[in-house]
Amino acid sequence: MTDAIRLKAKDYKSEVKPIWCPGCGHFSVHNAITKAMAALGIDKDRTVLVSGIGCSSRLPAYVDSYGFHGVHGRGLAIAQGLKVARPDLTVLALGGDGDGFSIGGNHFIHACRRNVDITYIAMDNEVYGMTKGQASPTTPMDWDHSKLTPHGPGVRPFKPAALALASGAPWIARGYSGNPNQIAKLIAEAVEFPGFSFLHVMSQCITFCPEQTDWKAIVTESEAPPLADADEAAKQFLHEDGFQTGLLYREQRATWPPPGATAAEEGAPGKLAAAFRV
Amino acid sequence: MSTRYLSIAITGAGGAGVISCGELLLRAWAREGGRGLLRKAYGPQIRGGESAALLKLTADERYTAASRYDAVVALDWDNFTRFEDEIVLDADSWVLCDEAQALPPAVVAAGARVVDVPFDELAAACHPEGRVNMLALGVLGRLLGLPATTLAELAGQKLAGKPRDYRDAATACIELGAARDIACQLPVPPMGNKGAWYLSGNQAAGLGALEAGIRFVAAYPITPASDVLEWMAGGLERVGGQLVQAEDELAAINMTIGAAFGGVPAFTATSGPGLALMTESIGLAVASETPVTILNVMRGGPSTGIPTKSEQSDLNIALHGLHGDAPHLVLAPLDIADCVFTTGWAVQLAQRLQTAAIVLSDQFIGQSTAIVSEPRRCAPFAATPAQDPGEEGAYLRYRLTGSGVSALVTPGDAGHRFTADGLEHNEKGTPSSRQSDHQRQLAKRQDKLTAFDFGGDWAQIDGDGPVALVSFGSSAAAVTEAANQLAESGVATRVISLRLLAPLQTAALAAALEGCSRVFVVEQNHGGQLFHYLRGQLDFGQPVHSYALAGPVPLSPENIAQAVATVIAEATRS
Numbered sequence: 001m002t003d004a005i006r007l008k009a010k011d012y013k014s015e016v017k018p019i020w021c022p023g024c025g026h027f028s029v030h031n032a033i034t035k036a037m038a039a040l041g042i043d044k045d046r047t048v049l050v051s052g053i054g055c056s057s058r059l060p061a062y063v064d065s066y067g068f069h070g071v072h073g074r075g076l077a078i079a080q081g082l083k084v085a086r087p088d089l090t091v092l093a094l095g096g097d098g099d100g101f102s103i104g105g106n107h108f109i110h111a112c113r114r115n116v117d118i119t120y121i122a123m124d125n126e127v128y129g130m131t132k133g134q135a136s137p138t139t140p141m142d143w144d145h146s147k148l149t150p151h152g153p154g155v156r157p158f159k160p161a162a163l164a165l166a167s168g169a170p171w172i173a174r175g176y177s178g179n180p181n182q183i184a185k186l187i188a189e190a191v192e193f194p195g196f197s198f199l200h201v202m203s204q205c206i207t208f209c210p211e212q213t214d215w216k217a218i219v220t221e222s223e224a225p226p227l228a229d230a231d232e233a234a235k236q237f238l239h240e241d242g243f244q245t246g247l248l249y250r251e252q253r254a255t256w257p258p259p260g261a262t263a264a265e266e267g268a269p270g271k272l273a274a275a276f277r278v
Numbered sequence: 279m280s281t282r283y284l285s286i287a288i289t290g291a292g293g294a295g296v297i298s299c300g301e302l303l304l305r306a307w308a309r310e311g312g313r314g315l316l317r318k319a320y321g322p323q324i325r326g327g328e329s330a331a332l333l334k335l336t337a338d339e340r341y342t343a344a345s346r347y348d349a350v351v352a353l354d355w356d357n358f359t360r361f362e363d364e365i366v367l368d369a370d371s372w373v374l375c376d377e378a379q380a381l382p383p384a385v386v387a388a389g390a391r392v393v394d395v396p397f398d399e400l401a402a403a404c405h406p407e408g409r410v411n412m413l414a415l416g417v418l419g420r421l422l423g424l425p426a427t428t429l430a431e432l433a434g435q436k437l438a439g440k441p442r443d444y445r446d447a448a449t450a451c452i453e454l455g456a457a458r459d460i461a462c463q464l465p466v467p468p469m470g471n472k473g474a475w476y477l478s479g480n481q482a483a484g485l486g487a488l489e490a491g492i493r494f495v496a497a498y499p500i501t502p503a504s505d506v507l508e509w510m511a512g513g514l515e516r517v518g519g520q521l522v523q524a525e526d527e528l529a530a531i532n533m534t535i536g537a538a539f540g541g542v543p544a545f546t547a548t549s550g551p552g553l554a555l556m557t558e559s560i561g562l563a564v565a566s567e568t569p570v571t572i573l574n575v576m577r578g579g580p581s582t583g584i585p586t587k588s589e590q591s592d593l594n595i596a597l598h599g600l601h602g603d604a605p606h607l608v609l610a611p612l613d614i615a616d617c618v619f620t621t622g623w624a625v626q627l628a629q630r631l632q633t634a635a636i637v638l639s640d641q642f643i644g645q646s647t648a649i650v651s652e653p654r655r656c657a658p659f660a661a662t663p664a665q666d667p668g669e670e671g672a673y674l675r676y677r678l679t680g681s682g683v684s685a686l687v688t689p690g691d692a693g694h695r696f697t698a699d700g701l702e703h704n705e706k707g708t709p710s711s712r713q714s715d716h717q718r719q720l721a722k723r724q725d726k727l728t729a730f731d732f733g734g735d736w737a738q739i740d741g742d743g744p745v746a747l748v749s750f751g752s753s754a755a756a757v758t759e760a761a762n763q764l765a766e767s768g769v770a771t772r773v774i775s776l777r778l779l780a781p782l783q784t785a786a787l788a789a790a791l792e793g794c795s796r797v798f799v800v801e802q803n804h805g806g807q808l809f810h811y812l813r814g815q816l817d818f819g820q821p822v823h824s825y826a827l828a829g830p831v832p833l834s835p836e837n838i839a840q841a842v843a844t845v846i847a848e849a850t851r852s
């Protein structure tokens with residue numbers, strides 16, 4: 001912000017009213033995002049929230065910044081194109097578990113690998129909420145509440161942190177919708193981290209997975225410094241129960257594209273054309 | 279034969295260097311002021327498959343594929359049978375080859391005259407690193423009257439990164455070939471037309487895009503579009519732009535949309551299968567009114583089809599592939615040089631009208647290289663007068679305006695924050711499923727295309743005869759040549775080559791067809807895609823005939839002329 005007025009979290013909310021069900025975990029993430037924006041004193045005009053499709057992907061319209069609500073699964077691609085073209089902007093990509101790990105799974109792993117300086121917040125409620133309760137790639141094998149998979153999906157859920165690590169993500173954190181202050185703190189760190197930062201938020205779906213209210217009792221908050229050793233992190237992410245929150249992994253890695261790659265050469269378009277002359 | 283030309287096919291196993299030989303020969307020919315086309319034909323294999331450099335040296339720039347070959351230089355006969363449909367020989371043709379190798383039956387059957395040139399033996403004897411393609415280059419240079427020094431200089435440039443030995447070997451082979459007396463006379467066309475450009479359609483499209491302001495490209499490699507991207511990667515670096523090699527075409531189009539949302543003119547290039555993957559998100563560009571340009575270099579389809587060869591069979595998907603009512607732009611360059619103008623025009627239109635533009639090039643013009651007069655360029659882009667986004671906080675991104683085009687701001691612009699949306703929305707951009715919002719926004723997105731004045735470049739029209747020959751894109755050259763042949767037999771035609779396919783300029787097209795007694799719609803696909811499209815858009819008052827022939831062999835002017843003449847003769851008789 002150019003002026004000295006310090007904005008509060010509520011100043012970063014737009015006047016559009018969320019469509020989420022009462023008790024939805026995404027309200028917490030919405031609050032946390034605006035809280036983090038306020039804490040960072042972020043310039044609304046230079047911030048873009050990009051999303052795909054799903055309940056959580058509705059979020060950009062609820063924040064008073066620039067936004068792009070794209071198609072299902074492609075938010076990360078839009079966000080990376082935007083950031084590469086406009087490195088001066090702060091870009092956050094948002095979405096759910098189906099959007100990010102199923103239809104958009106390829107973009108997720110390649111975003112981890114590419115390491116463009118954006119923040120990705122995946123709001124994981126282990127269910128497709130917007131299409132009324134089907135199993136997602138993070139749904140437990142035996143979750144039998146969906147008519148589409150009446151005996152449970154029967155396949156092992158993804159472990160997003162492990163997937164991110166294996167794909168090369170340099171910054172991996174986990175939050176829980178029951179602890180919005182922690183999410184806000186993690187988002188602020190993620191935005192400031194130079195590189196691709198992946199924040200996996202367990203965000204409960206009260207409507208289709210009411211059993212997720214039990215998460216409150218099992219979630220733990222890590223006070224330990226983040227791991228920097230990929231071997232150690234791999235072991236942890238593959239074997240943990242997935243309820244440990246906090247910044248879990250951080251390494252410094254060169255971002256893409258390399259800085260300074262966009263300096264134009266004097267008279268370049270004319271020279272390019274001239275090269276075709278016989 | 280209305281135009282005299284010299285056609286030469288250089289064939290050999292993939293990796294033998296026939297394409298390099300053809301390129302160097304055409305470059306040297308260009309230096310001497312000649313005109314000509316180099317078509318590249320390959321199989322799917324990179325090494326060990328078949329490969330052919332198909333040269334057509336001409337007196338003008340009407341670049342159709344040759345219908346027969348004056349000469350074949352066969353470095354070997356490996357897999358030659360795969361080219362039998364394309365390299366047509368007759369008793370007037372010359373074949374230069376090693377007579378120790380058995381001739382393919384088709385060559386024998388054609389009765390072509392054979393001249394013995396033991397390429398392998400000569401190249402090996404000439405230099406330890408001697409290559410048959412350089413020997414052939416020397417031989418052909420002599421037959422065309424090109425100085426061996428020019429050939430050696432150009433070969434040296436091409437081999438600049440290779441060891442010294444390679445360059446010495448090339449020079450030695452070229453000189454040996456040029457010194458060899460070959461008992462063969464070729465009808466060499468006149469030269470002396472200097473000041474030309476030498477480029478492929480894919481390079482031309484890339485140049486057109488950059489000159490029109492493209493500064494961001496995201497794409498996934500695909501034949502035959504990859505060379506557009508390879509050229510643009512270097513070009514963008516120099517103009518201060520960025521190219522991202524995406525993980526797939528879904529990412530490519532969405533990255534393109536993301537960059538465009540950031541206000542940076544953005545572009546992607548692909549071919550049929552990639553276009554199919556992109557269609558959902560092209561609809562997003564239409565709905566969110568984000569300007570993007572997609573170059574589709576068409577190849578044989580459907581599915582994987584014939585990746586290395588040409589066809590015009592993606593017209594349907596380009597026109598109708600998007601779900602919902604999604605009006606957008608579809609354009610097609612008419613020839614190699616026109617790839618510069620049409621691609622640039624597409625970029626400008628997409629930017630001006632805040633929508634998606636699909637450019638339909640194809641493998642024939644995309645991967646062929648030609649010597650052309652300086653290509654026409656787009657006039658410097660007169661950006662839409664910046665529309666006032668209004669007071670801070672009162673900005674309506676999708677405001678209903680007279681033109682259908684609303685003020686567009688980009689992130690960083692203070693006080694006009696909005697969320698672009700693929701969900702139907704109201705004027706502000708807030709998601710809405712109300713009928714009134716939907717109908718207004720649909721009409722807005724259509725009206726901005728309908729109301730726009732596209733000027734006279736929607737088509738190229740030649741002649742005013744009563745028989746209309748309508749085509750699009752790269753078929754234009756074959757149709758124009760067919761028209762010349764028809765004129766010689768007394769049939770006066772009107773050639774209408776469409777450059778802008780959507781929105782179809784129906785009123786202008788109807789006016790252009792006025793007074794025509796008969797219309798032929800010519801295209802290179804199996805289903806008559808243009809024919810059916812035009813019949814759905816226009817009330818033809820006269821008989822309309824379809825001449826639709828799938829690839830991969832390019833359309834033949836002779837066959838088109840004959841088909842037209844036959845229909846006319848039958849109609850006259852009955």
